[in-house]
Amino acid sequence: MKISTQADIDALERVPVTERIRHANVVDLLRDTAKQNADRVAFRYLSGTGPSDPVRDITYAELQRRVTQTANLLRAHGIGPDDVVTLLMPSVPETFFALWGAEIAAVANPVNYFLDAAQIAGIMKEAGAKALIAADASIFPDIWPKVDTIRAAMPDLKVFRVGGGDTRIPGVIAYESGLDEQPADRLVAPKPADRDTVAALFHTGGTTGLPKLAKHTHGALTLMAWTNTLMFDLGPGTVLLNPLPQFHVGGSLFGALAPIANGWTVVIPTPLGARNPNVVRDYWGIVARNRVTIGGAVPTSLAAIMNVPREDHDISSLKCFVTGGSTVPVELIRRIEREIGTPVVEGYGMTEVHCYSTMNPLHGERRTGSVGLRVPYTAVRIADVAPDGTIRRDCAIGEIGHVLMRGPQVTPGYLDPRHDRGAMLADGWLDSGDLGRLDAEGYVWLTGRSKDLIIRGGHNIDPAVIEEALNRHPAVETAAAVGLPDTYAGELPMVFVQLRPGATATAEELREFCRKEIPERAAVPVQVVPIPVMPLTGVGKIFKPALRLEAAKRAFDAALAPLHADGVAATVTVRNDPTHGTLAEVRVPAGAAMPRDAIVARCGDLLGGFQIRHTVVFEP
Numbered sequence: 001m002k003i004s005t006q007a008d009i010d011a012l013e014r015v016p017v018t019e020r021i022r023h024a025n026v027v028d029l030l031r032d033t034a035k036q037n038a039d040r041v042a043f044r045y046l047s048g049t050g051p052s053d054p055v056r057d058i059t060y061a062e063l064q065r066r067v068t069q070t071a072n073l074l075r076a077h078g079i080g081p082d083d084v085v086t087l088l089m090p091s092v093p094e095t096f097f098a099l100w101g102a103e104i105a106a107v108a109n110p111v112n113y114f115l116d117a118a119q120i121a122g123i124m125k126e127a128g129a130k131a132l133i134a135a136d137a138s139i140f141p142d143i144w145p146k147v148d149t150i151r152a153a154m155p156d157l158k159v160f161r162v163g164g165g166d167t168r169i170p171g172v173i174a175y176e177s178g179l180d181e182q183p184a185d186r187l188v189a190p191k192p193a194d195r196d197t198v199a200a201l202f203h204t205g206g207t208t209g210l211p212k213l214a215k216h217t218h219g220a221l222t223l224m225a226w227t228n229t230l231m232f233d234l235g236p237g238t239v240l241l242n243p244l245p246q247f248h249v250g251g252s253l254f255g256a257l258a259p260i261a262n263g264w265t266v267v268i269p270t271p272l273g274a275r276n277p278n279v280v281r282d283y284w285g286i287v288a289r290n291r292v293t294i295g296g297a298v299p300t301s302l303a304a305i306m307n308v309p310r311e312d313h314d315i316s317s318l319k320c321f322v323t324g325g326s327t328v329p330v331e332l333i334r335r336i337e338r339e340i341g342t343p344v345v346e347g348y349g350m351t352e353v354h355c356y357s358t359m360n361p362l363h364g365e366r367r368t369g370s371v372g373l374r375v376p377y378t379a380v381r382i383a384d385v386a387p388d389g390t391i392r393r394d395c396a397i398g399e400i401g402h403v404l405m406r407g408p409q410v411t412p413g414y415l416d417p418r419h420d421r422g423a424m425l426a427d428g429w430l431d432s433g434d435l436g437r438l439d440a441e442g443y444v445w446l447t448g449r450s451k452d453l454i455i456r457g458g459h460n461i462d463p464a465v466i467e468e469a470l471n472r473h474p475a476v477e478t479a480a481a482v483g484l485p486d487t488y489a490g491e492l493p494m495v496f497v498q499l500r501p502g503a504t505a506t507a508e509e510l511r512e513f514c515r516k517e518i519p520e521r522a523a524v525p526v527q528v529v530p531i532p533v534m535p536l537t538g539v540g541k542i543f544k545p546a547l548r549l550e551a552a553k554r555a556f557d558a559a560l561a562p563l564h565a566d567g568v569a570a571t572v573t574v575r576n577d578p579t580h581g582t583l584a585e586v587r588v589p590a591g592a593a594m595p596r597d598a599i600v601a602r603c604g605d606l607l608g609g610f611q612i613r614h615t616v617v618f619e620p
Contacts, residue, residue, distance in 0.1 A: 002233045004364030006442035009376050017377045017408055018195075021226055025193035025218035027104050029225060029261055034064035037236060037263045043093050044267045044290060049282035051289060058093045063260070065184035066094075070101025071191075072182035074131065077158055077173060079106050081191040083130040084201060087247070088113040088120065088147075090140040090271035094162045094175070095246045096256055098133045103199040103221075105191055106131075109213075110247040111203060112538045113142065117149035124154060127201050127213055127415065133175065136163035140271045195219025195408070201415055202249060204351035213415040214352045220409050221253070224354040225261035227375035227409065228254045231345065231359040234293065234319070236263030241292045243273035243301065248539040250325055253355040255296060267292060274301040274540055284310040291317040295342075298325040298540040303332055303477050306339070307500055318342050320362055324349060325541050327446055327464060329471035329478070330369045346371055348446060352411045352423070352430055353378065358444045370443040371436075378407040382438050385431060389422050395437070400447050403436040404429040452544065454483040454493045454523075461523045466495050469517035470528075473510060475503035478534055480542045484527060485555040487609025494527040496547050498534045505530070527554075549574045549582070552612055556584050559606050566602070567593035574612070584614040592618075 003009060012020070023029040043058040058066075079085060085102040086109040089095040102108035109127045111120055113135075124132070137144045139162065151157060151171075162175045182188075193199070199218045203211035232238075240259045244251030251273070259266050267290050269279045274297060279286070283305045287295060295318055297305060302323055321336060324347040333344045347359035348371035358380065360372035374380040382395040385402040395401035406428045413420045425431050435453070436446045447462050454461040463481035470479035477500040483491030495514075499505060510528040518524050535546040552574040560570055570588050577583035586603055594602070600616050607614045 001230075002363040003231050003361045003373075005361075006373050008364075009373060009442075012376045017223065020377075021219075021223050023222040024195045025197065026100060026199055026221055026257070027187075027190070027193060027218075029222050029257075030064060030067060030100060030104075033261050033263060034060045036060075040236065040263060041265045042260055043096065044265060045093050046267065046269045046286065049269060049276070049278040049286060051285065056093065060260075060263075063093075063096070066097040066179065067100045067104065068187060069179040069182040069184050070097050071105035072188045073160075073175075073178045074102065074105040075189045076178075076182065077131070079131050079158065081106060083107065084109050084124075084127045085131045085133060086111055086120075086124050086127065086129040088132065088134040088143050089162065089246060090135055090143070091242075091244075091246055091251070091268045091273050092135070092139060092162075092271055093268070094135075096252075097179075098160075098162070098175075099200075099246065099252060100257075102133070103218075104187070104193075105189075107198055108200040109202075110200070110252060112245070112247045113140075113146075114538045117146035118153075120146060121150045121153040123203055123211060123213070124150065124157075129154070129157065131158040131160065133160045133162060135271075136161050138165070139163040193218045195222075196412070202247075202351045212419040214411045215413060215415060216354060217412060220354045220411070221257060222261075223377065223409050224253055224356075225258045227377070228258040228356045228359075229262050229264075230375065231347075231361050231363075231372070232294070232320070232322075233363060234262075234264075238262070238264040238293045239267060239291055239317070240264055240294045240296060241267045241269065241287065241290070242296055243269050243279055244296065244298070245273060245275075245539055249349065249351050249355040250296075250298070250539060254322075254349075258355075274298070280304050281308060283308055284313040284315055287315050287318055288313040293317060293319050295321045297321070297323060299323055299328045299332065300478055300534065300536060300540050300542060302328070302336070306332070306335060307477070310340075315340070315342075320345050322347065322359075324356065324371070325539060327371075330468055331471045333368050348372070348434075348444060350432060352432075353405055354409050354411070357405055357409065360443075367439075367443050370439075370445050372444065373442050374444065375409070378405055378409050380405055380438070380444060381429065382436060383429075385425070389425050389431065391425055391429065397440050398437055400435055400437050402450065403432045403434045403444070403446070405432060406430065452482075454481065454491050456483075456486075456491055456493065456522055457489040459522055461493055461520070463493070463495075465518060465520065465523050466493055466514065466525055469514055470495060470497055470510060472517060473505065473513050475499050475505035476510070477501075477503075478542065480534060480544060480547055481525065482544060482548045482551050484551045485610050485612055487559070487607075490611055493523055493525045494529065494551055495525045496529050496531050496534070496550075498532070499530060529554075545576075549576075552582065552584065555610070556586075556607060556612075556614070559610070560586070560603075562606060563599070563602055568599060568602075570599075570603075577613075582612050584610070584612055586614055586616045588616060588618050590619050 242255035349356035
């Protein structure tokens, strides 16, 4: 069915969701799609990005066998239906065998393998992991060295190693040879799984302490597999290019489970996906050689891809791009559609909603700058929410408020119920933490994170206003606006920019451009700071917490100028703090030109007006 308006979605919802989605669990979903598409290619794995690099095709029949064998392997080693299996796996076919095998036999827990070993072990302990499936250094060198640290912290852990050939490690189970010993045509000890059974724990959020673990259920996953492909109305044979990591819902849910449920082929470009610079460099060649139908990437990757020459490649197979994960610059969408003529389908989702909860309709009106219409069976509400989580009222059409979601695709909660506070609100509503508005036709427009707002003297400034303006400058590849701490106004707008390769522009030139492009005078950034590379998360989103810390450091450094003039060579470090949220640490070297009490008092005078707390540390 071609979805074009909110009325089409309303019509679908006249059928109860349990009648619409006949699969109650991932087991049945994968079994049926394997029967219907047995000889079709499910995954095409590219070991490299060039035309002569080896390609490995996995059919639906082979996928089903390997998933079944993985589930049986876990059972054979004592992993029960409620046990948690952590995955530290890059993007290779075995990642999907392991992920879905773990969901079928136990509870899967994909973890960001770029984290350090202590953080990974902390997440695993929080999850109560009983087993670990990890890639050998022959597949990706950075993962296995962390396993020794994890095993030392969790000595009872069962460890399965993917790759490594015939080399044996004491106490470690060889994954591939272990699979070969298991039956592939049946589950030896099937796990009872209904719609409410937990299939996975995905970690999310958290810039301090351990990330939260959101529960993913079998029923929500099978619903997502339908809703997240519905807006495209593309059948078996569709080819999706998935460069996202599998510890992220974009890579493993929209980028894998949803297309596999619909008979598509998923192209996996090397273990690192878009983090491999060669994937960006050779993106158009990959599209051309594999006749890609849907190109997927987060906004930062899309911006880089658009700077790669494409004239020598036949990309006529490309029907659309799909993107999300963070707000897509309007100018980037316009550029893609203008230069390539390919629609950009922007959506909005989060780990807690099993990936996309809204999408622009491919066959309807795509409102540039909007994240589209809500998907079926997920209610979206814009509301005024009090600091204690009380929903005070619904916002009017066009009025900005908190984006709330409810429905069977929403997580039942976090593993630790304490994390539900402030997120899981009354009557089943999830507070996304995002701000947005609804228009009269049901399109959702994001206006920023509630914590992303720059508050200048009590006046709210949307950082997107600044970012969109700078993204129109021909030299700017991407921009990220944050609040610069100020003792008078609380915050002032500032922006970090990454220039396009080979482009040049001065900070003052860019600031003058902002003065012309931003109609609101208070929103014109007081500083424009070019940086070589934007800090990114593991999935390619701009990591604004790092930029906020850098902005705070710049503010404190500037405020301490009078102390420096007095001969005190103090330095500042701004860091996350479990008590104060953010803390500025002023370090004073030994032999300072002023008495300690005088330095502390002087710092109080200079820094006391900031909302961020500070402490003074004297070096011995």
